[in-house]
Amino acid sequence: MKTNSILEKVLANGNLAVTSECGPPRGAVPEKVKEKGQLLAGFVDAVNVTDNQTAMVRMSSLGASILLRQMGLNPLLQMVTRDRNRLAMQSEILSAYAHGIDTMLCLSGDHPHFGDHPMAASVHDIDSIQLIQMVKTMRDEGRFQGGAEIENPPKMFIGAAANPFADPFELRVMRLAKKVAAGVDFIQTQCIYNIEKFETWMEGVRNRGLHEKCYILAGVTPMKSAGMARYMKNKVPGMDVPDAVVARMAAKPKEEQAQEGVDICIETIQRLSQVKGVAGFHIMAIEWEKIVPQIVERAGLLPRPQVA
């Protein structure tokens, strides 16, 4: 075992892991973080805490992660390279580890163009792959990126994202190979609606043996309405929602669409459970955390293993 991460233990035991996410509030409102945490407690192995997602200012991932940790949950610290240079990132990793946070996700982050501060300068001192390398060096060599020794090095279980649906598609497996070579331990994918395309990607992943070098958690997001399905299809960069999925949502009367979205999500999980190399699921119920227990239960993923 490389770390004390519960997520690592669940995966190493061969269980299908379950993670979900908590978007911190747009204000100094700890109650909101705790409320979301309460909804997820007992149903997931780790809770992703997003880092100024969609480039909108929120409570920091570290701050909200500490609140969840104090509740006894296992926060998964997301970190984007957009907002901090390597000094700030490394110091934040030390802070996180000092608060018992031992699992993180290395990301480049949404461009400020999409957020509410499009006038901000992006940092991008390093990119997501270089961030993986840096966290691994801190853990395995006990050194900062600059070379100096760390007292009590942070032992982070290192995650990253993968989008099997973005262009150029033929490069997507190689991009994962690069993250594996950089030292990633687990991957959470973009939301999967186009299952065939995901399976094609997974075939490429298996051909390179990458599924044996990192754990791949398939990303799913229940849709609340046909409108949301259309929005994700047309407006969200790198998202692949097939027409058939939109049509299936739209075929239901408005008041039944949310339930249809949940059904699609559960069917997706059940089908992907059969795909060789899928090690678990990342359920991103955006501002809909209360639906997660139902999804986890109906997908047959309860009870969560006790590995501590």
Added chain:
Amino acid sequence: MDYIQPFNRILLVGCNECVTVCSAGGRKEVGLLSSALQSAFLSAGKSIDIKEHTLERQCDPEYVEELVGMMDGVDAVVSMACGCGVQEVARRYKNKPVFPAVNTKFMGASERQGVWAERCQGCGNCLLGITGGICPIARCSKQLMNGPCGGSTNGKCEISKEVDCAWQLIWDRLKMLGQEERYLDIIPAKDWRTAGGGGPRKIVREDLAG
């Protein structure tokens, strides 16, 4: 216009180099700006005396020296050169206010008539040899050094359909060169000292500097 409002006699200085090629601050633009300013001030009820002059190169002390005879007769200088030219004039003529007339944006290339796009950030440690001749620092919106983010769609960047995805361009070029496997090489974290992280940069050629 706010800059020069308080002055009556202005020297408007162009440059014959890059700003001429980019139609931003050469002899022609100096003439155009001069008449535009005069008529704008006239309609605001003020007459202004504008002298026009275009230097061969405004970033070179020996050419900037040419202006010496004109300085006594003016209250302020407006430079149509890039930021380098503006600063060279300000350095040489310490007692004259100098104002920029153009906003210097980037080092780029001409994509077609009237269209220029950024190509180089002058970061001092060139990656072009391993990225198929396309710079991810200057041309990827996230400055990613190891491949496209999840927002690349149909060859375009997620921020705009007007912006090419630099990594799509790099990948297409690596394929054309038969160097697909090169993509797997991880480009390590960059040392930004050569890009300005080490403070203002200077190049000294001992053989020329003497």
